[in-house]
Amino acid sequence: xxxxxxxxxxxxxxxxxxxxxxxxxxxxxxxxxxxxxxxxxxxxxxxxxxxxxxxxxxxxxxxxxxxxxxxxxxxxxxxxxxxxxxxxxxxxxxxxxxxxxxxxxxxxxxxxxxxxxxxxxxxxxxxxxxxxxxxxxxxxxxxxxxxxxxxxxxxxxxxxxxxxxxxxxxxxxxxxxxxxxxxxxxxxxxxxxxxxxxxxxxxxxxxxxxxxxxxxxxxxxxxxxxxxxxxxxxxxxxxxxxxxxxxxxxxxxxxxxxxxxxxxxxxxxxxxxxxxxxxxxxxxxxxxxxxxxxxxxxxxxxxxxx
Amino acid sequence: xxxxxxxxxxxxxxxxxxxxxxxxxxxxxxxxxxxxxxxxxxxxxxxxxxxxxxxxxxxxxxxxxxxxxxxxxxxxxxxxxxxxxxxxxxxxxxxxxxxxxxxxxxxxxxxxxxxxxxxxxxxxxxxxxxxxxxxxxxxxxxxxxxxxxxxxxxxxxxxxxxxxxxxxxxxxxxxxxxxxxxxxxxxxxxxxxxxxxxxxxxxxxxxxxxxxxxxxxxxxxxxxxxxxxxxxxxxxxxxxxxxxxxxxxxxxxxxxxxxxxxxxxxxxxxxxxxxxxxxxxxxxxxxxxxxxxxxxxxxxxxxxxxxxxxxxxxxxxxxxxxxxxxxxxxxxxxxxxxxxxx
Numbered sequence: 001x002x003x004x005x006x007x008x009x010x011x012x013x014x015x016x017x018x019x020x021x022x023x024x025x026x027x028x029x030x031x032x033x034x035x036x037x038x039x040x041x042x043x044x045x046x047x048x049x050x051x052x053x054x055x056x057x058x059x060x061x062x063x064x065x066x067x068x069x070x071x072x073x074x075x076x077x078x079x080x081x082x083x084x085x086x087x088x089x090x091x092x093x094x095x096x097x098x099x100x101x102x103x104x105x106x107x108x109x110x111x112x113x114x115x116x117x118x119x120x121x122x123x124x125x126x127x128x129x130x131x132x133x134x135x136x137x138x139x140x141x142x143x144x145x146x147x148x149x150x151x152x153x154x155x156x157x158x159x160x161x162x163x164x165x166x167x168x169x170x171x172x173x174x175x176x177x178x179x180x181x182x183x184x185x186x187x188x189x190x191x192x193x194x195x196x197x198x199x200x201x202x203x204x205x206x207x208x209x210x211x212x213x214x215x216x217x218x219x220x221x222x223x224x225x226x227x228x229x230x231x232x233x234x235x236x237x238x239x240x241x242x243x244x245x246x247x248x249x250x251x252x253x254x255x256x257x258x259x260x261x262x263x264x265x266x267x268x269x270x271x272x273x274x275x276x277x278x279x280x281x282x283x284x285x286x287x288x289x290x291x292x293x294x295x296x297x298x299x300x301x302x303x304x305x306x
Numbered sequence: 307x308x309x310x311x312x313x314x315x316x317x318x319x320x321x322x323x324x325x326x327x328x329x330x331x332x333x334x335x336x337x338x339x340x341x342x343x344x345x346x347x348x349x350x351x352x353x354x355x356x357x358x359x360x361x362x363x364x365x366x367x368x369x370x371x372x373x374x375x376x377x378x379x380x381x382x383x384x385x386x387x388x389x390x391x392x393x394x395x396x397x398x399x400x401x402x403x404x405x406x407x408x409x410x411x412x413x414x415x416x417x418x419x420x421x422x423x424x425x426x427x428x429x430x431x432x433x434x435x436x437x438x439x440x441x442x443x444x445x446x447x448x449x450x451x452x453x454x455x456x457x458x459x460x461x462x463x464x465x466x467x468x469x470x471x472x473x474x475x476x477x478x479x480x481x482x483x484x485x486x487x488x489x490x491x492x493x494x495x496x497x498x499x500x501x502x503x504x505x506x507x508x509x510x511x512x513x514x515x516x517x518x519x520x521x522x523x524x525x526x527x528x529x530x531x532x533x534x535x536x537x538x539x540x541x542x543x544x545x546x547x548x549x550x551x552x553x554x555x556x557x558x559x560x561x562x563x564x565x566x567x568x569x570x571x572x573x574x575x576x577x578x579x580x581x582x583x584x585x586x587x588x589x590x591x592x593x594x595x596x597x598x599x600x601x602x603x604x605x606x607x608x609x610x611x612x613x614x615x616x617x618x619x620x621x622x623x624x625x626x627x628x629x630x631x632x633x634x635x636x637x638x639x640x641x642x643x644x645x646x647x648x
Contacts (some may be wrong), residue, residue: 104624
């Protein structure tokens with residue numbers, strides 16, 4: 001029973017991280033370091049609650065969250081691709097804009113800077129209890145999860161298929177790997193990058209909707225609390241490979257779910273929460289170091305330049 | 307002399323345009339929601355000068371911003387995209403606090419420099435990690451500085467909560483530093499940190515070092531064109547690492563001066579995103595130290611003034627966050643579409 005409840009809470013905790021990680025991964029494959037996942041998630045979370053509060057319809061709130069998040073991603077795409085703004089700076093700008101904008105809306109329209117808590121809020125579709133009890137362990141753990149959790153784990157194979165089995169995915173990866181070569185092969189690099197950002201916005205919007213609409217039904221300023229960056233860390237650790245990235249995010253979600261319980265073993269929760277970021281730096285360094293070692297003979301033959 | 311004045315004028319002109327544009331945009335927003343937009347804007351910008359107390363608070367905000375911006379300038383001039391200002395700030399603040407509250411028995415004459423150096427070294431160490439990873443293994447410094455920010459934030463949260471926490475006070479704050487090592491206030495102004503003098507002096511010094519010494523020229527060469535720099539015999543890797551050490555040191559100094567001169571203790575989450583705003587100031591100033599001083603002062607005015615604006619006209623202070631977001635999003639954009647293809 002405890003295994004089921006732990007698995008269930010790991011699934012729930014890691015779903016937004018998996019989505020954030022895929023959102024960062026899909027742009028990373030188009031050679032964009034997407035630091036704006038956090039902001040796009042926050043916008044999704046806020047819009048979900050605001051629209052759900054205003055219309056009382058869960059599907060509408062859900063759709064609005066996705067649309068808002070995609071709109072943010074396209075704002076970033078326009079600024080960077082059309083007006084050649086720097087990706088990192090503009091991405092951080094998106095984060096600030098999302099945090100400042102949602103706080104401003106809370107303070108001005110709702111007059112409650114502490115957060116937005118609608119009295120009643122429509123529920124997302126959840127897997128009905130007892131419907132999957134014929135599958136041992138996994139079945140009961142999936143029961144009661146929201147549809148977004150299911151979508152999150154379906155998004156992993158979907159992203160893998162998109163990247164490796166479709167022409168568009170191949171173009172996208174080509175645009176990321178060598179822009180000039182891709183351009184001379186007739187691939188519209190700008191379009192591919194904008195597309196990757198749009199998919200990233202979609203996934204981040206899902207993650208945001210999951211955060212605010214599943215179970216909690218309210219919005220708090222800064223409620224994403226770094227999950228976008230954990231996702232980015234997972235992607236970097238996984239080297240942009242969908243399955244490794246997803247595995248890393250589940251692992252980080254697992255540590256997040258464990259974080260508080262580990263305090264019993266005298267490990268401060270902060271150190272557990274640090275793990276994803278340390279793993280990202282170590283993983284990235286290890287990958288570079290391997291490449292460094294592998295290329296050593298070739299590098300010795302050449303005059304030193306990088 | 308004339309050349310110097312012209313150079314500084316040129317440095318101030320670009321950020322001034324961006325700032326005026328943002329202010330105009332904000333004014334449109336404020337007039338849409340407030341009854342008295344002029345009053346709101348007056349308070350946002352000029353309530354800082356209404357009383358000595360307000361002015362002191364404003365100076366206290368300008369100090370860390372300027373120092374972080376200067377650090378960012380060193381790293382960017384060396385071609386390192388350092389977004390780690392926040393982490394370096396916290397590292398400096400916590401190191402100073404730990405030294406300050408641990409060795410209370412030492413005489414102030416010894417403890418003060420010790421605490422100062424600890425803070426600077428902690429910041430510099432944080433700058434050194436991404437620099438070495440970048441130079442040795444070509445690990446992207448944006449990622450490492452970004453991740454280190456969060457790691458340091460979590461680490462300081464642990465220290466502030468579990469190790470040096472003041473059990474008598476509410477919230478995660480450390481014990482107060484001995485009063486003997488507090489940075490003296492500006493003469494005649496209660497509560498205003500004299501750190502601002504240090505910041506102004508360092509801004510001028512940064513300009514001289516970067517633009518009037520051979521070492522600075524080599525550093526900038528490494529930043530503009532690494533291969534060229536290497537082929538004319540500049541030890542570019544060494545310059546890059548040193549630049550990041552200095553950048554981290556500046557960030558650490560910002561935290562140190564905050565603890566010694568303003569907070570007198572470590573408070574968890576004491577920074578309202580000084581790291582990112584400092585980066586914004588530096589970029590707005592086109593990575594020029596004197597310009598960065600100007601933009602940091604402007605930003606301190608806005609951040610501090612937003613509180614007065616909220617009190618007098620109930621325009622939310624998060625307006626400033628919103629405007630900052632817009633500014634950061636827009637500031638690196640170029641209107642000319644086919645300027646250059648990277």
